[in-house]
């Protein structure tokens with residue numbers, strides 16, 4: 001069965017592209033941030049992301065190897081101007097050769113920031129080897145500090161393992177450690193406790209508006225917890241002062257908490273979309289480029305990687321894919337359809 005198949009983009013749509021090495025699109029944006037999904041597998045089953053049974057397995061021969069991922073990173077950094085690399089999934093820690101992937105990518109692109117987005121299960125045991133391999137920092141998904149709610153939301157009773165993973169990351173200096181919390185109506189009342197916990201641990205919390213990328217297609221705008229509702233709830237316990245974005249392409253807007261210096265972020269992808277400043281490009285675990293989370297097409301580079309293409313030929317395929325990037329996600333547009341892949345299959 002495998003991950004749903006998408007339409008592959010047509011290279012002919014690049015005739016009007018200027019002859020420029022960087023990853024430009026028609027809307028004047030330049031992609032500098034590469035997000036690489038390395039697996040579809042996961043140790044959790046968050047309801048807003050995965051189906052209860054997990055995603056259909058990718059056939060082993062379709063998965064990019066550590067060496068192939070490192071080659072792609074080298075091309076992205078040296079030919080296409082990528083400045084930041086992030087490993088995601090699925091759950092990157094589920095992949096046994098993760099340390100090897102990080103080490104090879106660091107060697108292919110010395111000095112480039114290598115981050116990981118993770119649920120942190122097992123990170124306490126692997127944080128040191130990952131840091132030694134060149135991992136710079138981690139963002140950890142944690143939606144609630146209430147064990148019962150955590151189990152309901154993720155369909156697994158693993159809150160203590162996540163907390164141990166966060167401590168492990170802090171102990172190994174994989175910092176700043178940022179926490180990502182997707183809010184659901186049933187966990188909204190726990191948002192202030194989560195913020196208090198993060199302030200106490202010295203980690204940077206960001207709340208995220210749920211996007212229509214759940215595998216079960218149950219997202220409904222009317223039940224989504226939006227930034228405005230969340231600010232209202234947080235404001236009842238904390239004094240918040242808006243400070244804006246770290247940089248124009250950062251998804252999170254920041255608020256100072258109780259006079260600072262600690263902050264809380266909100267990633268309001270739906271109600272305060274940041275698509276006009278987007279600097280992202282994505283590589284799926286099977287080696288296709290996605291220009292946007294919500295794309296309905298992908299550009300295969302695995303075939304080129306394995307078919308003897310030169311680095312420059314692969315770079316050109318990628319440039320073409322990004323030139324055709326949409327203006328934005330279009331969630332508010334009439335006739336909007338979510339992509340065939342869910343968040344866990346794209347690589348969030």
Ligand SMILES: Nc1nc2c(ncn2[C@@H]2O[C@H](COP(=O)(O)OP(=O)(O)OP(=O)(O)O)[C@@H](O)[C@H]2O)c(=O)[nH]1
Pocket residue numbers: 088117139178180208250251252267269280293329348
């Ligand atoms: N709309 C939109 N949302 C995104 C995109 N990438 C990530 N997100 C959302 O932002 C959340 C946080 O993403 P992270 O993987 O932690 O990355 P980040 O926030 O860009 O990373 P930092 O550089 O550490 O701030 C994800 O859980 C998604 O919900 C994107 O390209 N578009």
Ligand SMILES: C[S@@+](CC[C@H](N)C(=O)[O-])C[C@H]1O[C@@H](n2cnc3c(N)ncnc32)[C@H](O)[C@@H]1O
Pocket residue numbers: 042048049088089090091092117118119139140141180181182208209210211212213214343344347348
């Ligand atoms: C797909 S996960 C992959 C990495 C890792 N397993 C994790 O959870 O951090 C990446 C990010 O996507 C976010 N995410 C998943 N489904 C989402 C959705 N429907 N809307 C918004 N963010 C979502 C998660 O909260 C997480 O921060």
Ligand code: SF4
Pocket residue numbers: 042043044045046049050089090091118119141343344
């Ligand atoms: S959000 Fe991350 S941890 Fe949760 S199911 Fe999706 S991939 Fe797994």
Ligand code: SF4
Pocket residue numbers: 274275276278279280291292293294326327328329
């Ligand atoms: S939805 Fe697409 S265009 Fe908007 S920020 Fe995400 S990747 Fe960029």
